Amino acid sequence: MNKEKLVLAYSGGLDTSVLVHWLDQQGYEVIALCLDLGQKVEDIDAILEKGKKAGAAKVLVENVEEEFVKDYVLPSIHWNALYEGTYLLGTSLARPLISKKQIEVAEREGAVAVAHGATGKGNDQVRFELSYYALKPDIQVVAPWKIPEFYQKYPGRTELLAYAEKYGIPVKASKEQPWSSDENLMHISFESGMLEDPWQEPRQEMFELSQSPQAAPDEAQAVLIDFEKGNPVAVDGQEYSPAKLLTQLNELGGKHGIGRIDMVESRFVGMKNRGVYETPGGTILHIAHRAMESITLNRGVINLKDSLMPRFAQLAYDGFWFSPEMEILLDMVQKTQEPVNGTVRLELYKGNCMVTGRKSPNSLYDEDMATMEADHGAYDPKDAIGFIKLHALPLRIQAGLKAKLK
Secondary structure: OOOOOEEOOOOOHHHHHHHHHHHHHEEEEEEEEEOOOOOOOOOOOHHHHHHHHHHEEEEEEEEEEHHHHHHHHHHHHOOOOOOOOEOOOHHHEEEEEEEEHHHHHHHHHOOEEEEOOOOOOOOOOHHHHHHHHHOOOOOOOOHHOOOOHOOOOOOOHHHHHHHHHHHOOOEEEEEEOOOOEEOOOOOEEEEEEEHHHHOOOHHHHHHHOOOOOHHHHOOOEEEEEEEEEEEEEOEEEEEEOOOHHHHHHHHHHHHHHOOOOEEEEEEEOOEEEEEEEEEEEHHHHHHHHHHHHHHOOOOHHHHHHHHHHHHHHHHHHOOOOOOHHHHHHHHHHHHHHOOEEEEEEEEEEEOEEEEEEEEEOOOOOOOHOOOOOOOOOOOOOOOOHOOOOOOOHHHHHHHHHHHHHH
16 A cells, blocks of 8 residues: 655754654655755765654755745845844744745655644744645645644653654754754744743853854954845855855854844744844844945835834744735835945944945935035025924914813
8 A cells, every 4th residue: 555645844853853753653655855944954864864764765855045045034134024123033934945845845746745843832833834735725734743642642852852762763862952943044043941931041052153242252343245136245345145145144243242132022823932043144134234225215115114024024923925915025125125235334243233334326315415514505404494384284283272172
């Protein structure tokens, strides 16, 4: 009897390695898909061997760093997106790409189902499954952490390690690490374990992409970033592909202790969650891009983008990347980026990223108009009299009404 094929989002870690074996035992022909989004990964041969030893019929490894940065990270940078004013959406941006690749493999391999290792409490389950259904409405979704036969028997790390040991599944994991992490080229996120106490200070040894601001160099470093249509294309005059550029900024930002945040966020599923994030390169890009827009976009466009940005951030965070409203926002933001060309200069110093200059061939900044010195007739102060009176008209009417009602 032929087994039904299933495509599992596979990291090579403890959880998904156990899932490969468990799903195989449930009667599926498991295709383990491991995507390189810029995280530190084992040797490809080791991943292939580990997946097959766990029971996968096929292990596929694909590098998608450039696609990830170009099609997911940069649109978020274009929107200057922050969830709840703080989170740069690193994990949120990766999930739709992983889901998309799973569906592509499922269609190519004739698989009837896809699976993920997200828990039943978090956001990732929603992000994965909304994307699956948006891309292939008839796909079967297998989520072991929502199947009682699985999660009641294997509720935590200790039970998973015992399972791996029992069935000879090779995993690199220990019971001692008191947090969980997820990494891609945009960031590393940390949560659970000791971090579930929102008053507990994170340990310094937890951080991987950045050194602490206190240990960062005592000398500031200047960095130049060139933009073309809102896209960063060069650092200090050296051109890079999108993924290579973000890698370079991660190294520079990490060296200077930039991009660490510790927040309690509102999960889509209804509960609060504490997350600690390292986003060195993404933080630099966010600040630089905002500075580039400040000199190339007019007030109305900036205000429009700022009013819609929270909607973009929430759609990305909640998992609606492939929704009609997200499609509209992605198309719209490209139009706003056409004049966003030029160079931003920043100074990196002990956790701080400060803009120290910006220039653009599309600059809306007029020195003659803005100067506080003699402007040789570029601006007539008397024009402000009528301007202010017109804007004050509703305020004066309101004040008059209040006076009558006293």
